Amino acid sequence: MHKIIFILLLPLMFIQALRVKKNTPKLPEPAGERTGQVGAGPEVSLLVLGDSAAAGVGVNRQQQALSGTVSAGLAAHFSVSWQLLAKSGSNTEQTLKMLKKKHQQDPFCFDIVVVSLGVNDVLSPISAAKWSSQQRQLIQFLTAEIQCRQLILTEVPPMGSFPALPQPLRWFLGKRSDEFNGVLRLLSKSEPFTLLGFGLKPQPTQMASDGFHPGELIYQHWGDSIVETIGDVIMVK
Numbered sequence: 001m002h003k004i005i006f007i008l009l010l011p012l013m014f015i016q017a018l019r020v021k022k023n024t025p026k027l028p029e030p031a032g033e034r035t036g037q038v039g040a041g042p043e044v045s046l047l048v049l050g051d052s053a054a055a056g057v058g059v060n061r062q063q064q065a066l067s068g069t070v071s072a073g074l075a076a077h078f079s080v081s082w083q084l085l086a087k088s089g090s091n092t093e094q095t096l097k098m099l100k101k102k103h104q105q106d107p108f109c110f111d112i113v114v115v116s117l118g119v120n121d122v123l124s125p126i127s128a129a130k131w132s133s134q135q136r137q138l139i140q141f142l143t144a145e146i147q148c149r150q151l152i153l154t155e156v157p158p159m160g161s162f163p164a165l166p167q168p169l170r171w172f173l174g175k176r177s178d179e180f181n182g183v184l185r186l187l188s189k190s191e192p193f194t195l196l197g198f199g200l201k202p203q204p205t206q207m208a209s210d211g212f213h214p215g216e217l218i219y220q221h222w223g224d225s226i227v228e229t230i231g232d233v234i235m236v237k
Contacts, residue, residue: 016169024164025176025210029055032062032076034084039075045109046071046082047146050095050116054086056219058208064216069223070114074230083110091120092134097143103145113148114226118156118184122176132183139191151193152229155181157214163204164211194229 030053047056048067056065062084063072071082085099095117102108115138121131135153142148159165160174188195207218214222 012168016166020164020166022171026048026210027057027208027213029057029086029088030059030061030065032065032068034067035082036071037079037081038071039078039080041078044074044078044080044111046074046080047110047113047148048082048084048086048116049099049113050086051090051118051120052086052088053086053119054114054116055088056086057088058210058213059216059219065219066114066116066223066226069220070226070230073223073227077231089120090116090117091124091126091217092131092138096134096138099138099141099146109147112149112150112230113142113152114143115142115151115153118119118177118180121160121179122156122159122173122203127234128179128183131180135183135187136191139187139193143192150230152196152226153184153188153193153206154196154226155184155198157198158201161201162212163207196225196229 048070054066054148056062056067059065062068067082085102087094087098090098117135117138121134126134138218139151139153140150154220156177158174159177160170162170162173165173184195187193192233202214202218206215207213208215
C-alpha cells in the first residue's frame with residue numbers, strides 16, 4: 001500500500017527530498033583514531049563496519065561514537081584490538097566492494113564484526129529483494145573470508161521518527177525502513193548473525209543537530225546493547 005501512495009505523492013516527496021538534501025546541515029565524521037588497542041584480558045579483535053552512523057556522525061569524537069563505546073565496553077573484560085571501516089553515504093554494495101578490495105590488498109580477520117548499514121539503501125531506488133541478496137553476500141564474506149566468530153547486524157533505524165524529514169516523506173521512508181528490517185529478520189533465520197533491534201524510537205532531543213544522525217546518548221545506548229550481546233556469546237565460548 002505504501003508503494004501505491006508513494007506513486008501518487010511522488011512529485012511532492014521528490015521536492016521534499018531535494019529540500020532536505022539542501023537544508024540539512026552536513027555534519028562531519030568525528031575526529032579521533034580509527035584503530036587501536038584497549039583493555040586487558042583474553043584477546044579479541046573488533047571491526048565496526050558501515051555508513052555514517054558507524055563512522056560516528058553526530059558526535060565530536062570517536063570515543064563518543066559507536067567504535068569508541070563498543071571498544072571501551074569490551075575493554076572491561078578483554079584486550080581489544082579494534083578498527084573502524086566506515087564512510088558517510090556508504091550503502092551495502094559500496095561497503096562490500098571496499099571490504100573486498102582491502103582484504104585483497106592486505107588480508108585480515110576479526111573475531112567480532114558490528115555492521116551498521118541500510119539508511120543509504122533505503123534512500124536509494126534499490127528493491128528490498130536486491131538488498132536482501134547484497135546483505136547475504138556481505139554476511140557470507142564476513143563469515144567465510146573475514147572469519148568472524150560473532151557477527152552483529154543492527155536494524156535500520158526507524159526513519160519514520162527522524163525529525164529532519166517532513167511528512168509525507170517521513171512516513172514513506174519509515175515504511176520502507178520497516179520493509180528492509182523485515183528482510184533482516186528473515187535473513188536472521190537462515191544466516192549466521194545476530195540481529196540487534198534498534199530499541200525505543202529516538203527522541204528528537206537525543207538526535208544530532210541535523211535531525212538525521214544519532215546523538216551521544218543514542219550512541220552510548222547502542223554501544224552498550226552491542227557489548228551486552230557480544231558478552232553473552234564470546235564469554236560462553
